[in-house]
Amino acid sequence: MLETPLAIIAEITHRCPLHCAYCSNPLQMASPASELSTRDWEAVFEQSAELGVLHVHLSGGEPLAREDLTQLVNSAHSCGLYTNLITSGIGLSAQRLEVLVKAGLDHIQLSFQDSREDNANWIAGARAHARKLEIAPLIRKSGLAFTVNMVVHRQNLSSLDEMIALAESLMPERLEIAHVQYYGWAWKNLDALLPTREQVLTSLETIAAAQKRLAGKMRIDAVVPDYYARFPKACMGGWGRRQLLIDPAGRTLPCHAATVIPGLCFENVREPLWSGFGRSPRAFRNFAVRTGCRNLVEVAIAVRTTSAVAAVRPS
Amino acid sequence: MPDLNDAAGRAWLRVCRWAGNAGNRTLLFPEGALRLPQTARAIHELCDGKRTFGHIVQELRSTYIASDPVRIRQDAIAFLERLRNKRLVDF
Numbered sequence: 001m002l003e004t005p006l007a008i009i010a011e012i013t014h015r016c017p018l019h020c021a022y023c024s025n026p027l028q029m030a031s032p033a034s035e036l037s038t039r040d041w042e043a044v045f046e047q048s049a050e051l052g053v054l055h056v057h058l059s060g061g062e063p064l065a066r067e068d069l070t071q072l073v074n075s076a077h078s079c080g081l082y083t084n085l086i087t088s089g090i091g092l093s094a095q096r097l098e099v100l101v102k103a104g105l106d107h108i109q110l111s112f113q114d115s116r117e118d119n120a121n122w123i124a125g126a127r128a129h130a131r132k133l134e135i136a137p138l139i140r141k142s143g144l145a146f147t148v149n150m151v152v153h154r155q156n157l158s159s160l161d162e163m164i165a166l167a168e169s170l171m172p173e174r175l176e177i178a179h180v181q182y183y184g185w186a187w188k189n190l191d192a193l194l195p196t197r198e199q200v201l202t203s204l205e206t207i208a209a210a211q212k213r214l215a216g217k218m219r220i221d222a223v224v225p226d227y228y229a230r231f232p233k234a235c236m237g238g239w240g241r242r243q244l245l246i247d248p249a250g251r252t253l254p255c256h257a258a259t260v261i262p263g264l265c266f267e268n269v270r271e272p273l274w275s276g277f278g279r280s281p282r283a284f285r286n287f288a289v290r291t292g293c294r295n296l297v298e299v300a301i302a303v304r305t306t307s308a309v310a311a312v313r314p315s
Numbered sequence: 316m317p318d319l320n321d322a323a324g325r326a327w328l329r330v331c332r333w334a335g336n337a338g339n340r341t342l343l344f345p346e347g348a349l350r351l352p353q354t355a356r357a358i359h360e361l362c363d364g365k366r367t368f369g370h371i372v373q374e375l376r377s378t379y380i381a382s383d384p385v386r387i388r389q390d391a392i393a394f395l396e397r398l399r400n401k402r403l404v405d406f
Contacts, residue, residue: 006348054334054341054348080334082343106332107345145330145345173330173402174345219402221346 007055008048009245012041012072015065017090019125019313020113022151022186022193024256025061029314030248036269038068042075044246044269049079056081057109061248064091070103077104084109086149089135090128097135097142107145109176110136115162123155125313136170146172153180153193157203164210168218175218177207179225183257188312197228319392319399321369323406326362326395331403344403354379358394362404368395 014029036044045056056076063069064087076083084107085100112132114120120129139146148167152160160177167175179200180186180193195203204224211220240254247253250269258264331344340356342349351359357378361371372391376384398404 054343055346082332082334082348084345106343107330109345147345216399216402219400 004052005240005242005244006053007057007243008044008053009057009059009243010041010044010072010076011059011061011245011247012036012063012069013065013248014061014314016060016062016088016314017065017126018062018088018128020123020151020185021125021189021313022123022153022180023314024181024184024186025314026184026247026256026259027188029061034249035066036246036248036250038071038075040250040270041072045072045076045079045081049081054082055084057084057086057243059086062088062091064096070096070099073100073105074103077106082106087111088124088128089132089139090126092135092138094138097138101142101144105144107147108139108142109147109149110139110172111149111151112163112166113151114156115159115166119156119159140171145174146170147174147176148172149176149178151178151180152195152203154195154199155193157195157199160203160206164206164220168214171218173219175220176223177203177220178223179203181223181256182226183260185312185314187257194227195225200225200228319368319396319406321367321372323368325364325367325406326371327364327405328359328362329403329405342403344401347401355394358391359398359404362395362398368406371395 011025011030013032013035014025015032016023016025048056058069058072058076063085066072069085073083073085083105085105086109089110110132112120113123113129117129121127136148148170150163150167152163156163164175164177179195182190182194186193204222207220207222214220245253245256245258246269247259251259251266252269253259253266258266331342333340334343334348335341339350342351342359358371358375361374366374368391372388375387375391376382379387395404399406
């Protein structure tokens with residue numbers, strides 16, 4: 001029997017107004033027609049809570065693209081789950097925010113692509129930055145827990161100080177500085193995104209100084225990239241240990257990238273005999289796969305090509 | 316950020332909420348959860364937006380009457396500083 005993870009990442013849609021070159025979604029995205037229904041997700045939340053899951057991260061794509069988002073928030077909240085919306089902010093208005101707060105939303109994580117508008121919009125493949133700046137004060141005023149998420153890589157690490165200053169001005173409780181994780185579209189664009197070792201080391205110093213300076217004012221969590229560590233870190237804290245991901249079509253995955261591993265099949269929450277992910281689903285019975293995961297990343301690093309890559313974006 | 320002392324204002328529980336039943340109370344907050352031992356929970360539950368740090372220490376001293384009052388204050392400072400750094404409590 002595996003321990004129950006702390007959280008589920010509910011990828012409720014892969015639709016998104018942004019087209020970030022580092023998107024964690026798989027290259028083969030789930031079509032809108034394949035998305036789980038409202039009732040399917042409600043059942044997932046109910047069963048997750050029964051199994052002991054505490055958090056749900058409503059993610060995407062852009063979760064605001066789902067018209068039933070309020071109902072989903074309400075359902076997760078009613079099950080006692082701490083409910084987090086991971087969003088680009090595009091599609092959020094003062095009215096929609098108010099409705100989501102009333103539905104029981106606990107936390108919003110708003111992403112930024114850079115502090116500089118031109119580069120931010122270029123990375124996002126959309127004119128989104130100005131809208132994010134408009135929406136951030138509304139989130140702050142709403143009383144929800146507020147995290148600003150800055151995704152960093154080769155193309156924006158030079159403005160990390162400015163990005164931290166921007167986050168500070170938006171007054172979230174928490175800033176997440178997340179180095180790109182190299183799967184999905186980010187893997188495809190590895191050579192355009194992977195920072196140099198020097199950039200990574202400098203960023204760690206910058207982050208440590210900011211953590212010290214802002215202690216008690218803004219908590220800063222940092223996610224580092226694998227490639228300059230001695231060993232790859234445990235992806236998402238370990239194969240299905242802390243979090244599980246349910247994709248828009250209902251597949252229960254131990255991490256974002258699991259579907260690329262050959263020979264595995266994953267249970268779908270639509271299946272009538274879905275056993276619930278704490279209760280020996282097929283993929284999770286295979287403990288050997290957990291230990292194989294590190295090897296897989298090492299092999300992937302070894303075979304990666306060094307050819308120049310122009311940004312390939314999700315459409 | 317100044318050290319916590321008796322001049323600190325009212326203690327507010329922020330960005331987190333309790334879950335679970337009485338025997339298994341868990342504090343939920345962004346990206347985390349804490350199962351607090353009884354004394355830590357007692358301190359946290361006093362952060363209700365009405366009590367100041369001084370009030371909290373007074374109340375703990377009257378509850379844990381057999382314990383060293385100086386130690387109670389030191390422990391309360393250490394614990395609340397940690398929570399403040401996580402932005403779970405504000406003063």
